Amino acid sequence: MNPKLFEITCHQCNHQWFVKMDTVFHHEFQKNIDYIYDYSLFHHKCSSCGTIVKFVYPLVYYFPKRAIIISLGCEANNFQQAKNYRVETIETFCEYIKIADDGKDIDSIMALKKRLSQYQYVEYDGSDYDTIFFMADGIPIAVSINKDV
């Protein structure tokens, strides 16, 4: 929704082209969000030289039923009822969407993640009924939790 036109420049050959990209995503209308999880939403192939160009633009991802907004590099102003998480990287953006999509609470998961501070890079990696999974420096870690997290 709210498509906007963006100009992309290939860093390899300077070829420029325009793409029309959605800037607002409603979770209820997304049948498959793998293209966000695998970052292909942000990857464009240069038609001139074939280089894959990473292009990150401001967008918001909205979970109407959970009243959560995750915005990438922008303020989300028109969703007063929703709790807004503003993030600056596509990695965090995807991680937060994954947590919300799994029906988990972002703040609780981030609090759990902080407890794994002995690792350099920790990423949410899914959840079970009473277990949260993280990848910590490439090592899978399972954290057992109360069912209300």
Ligand SMILES: [Zn+2]
């Ligand atoms: Zn190119």
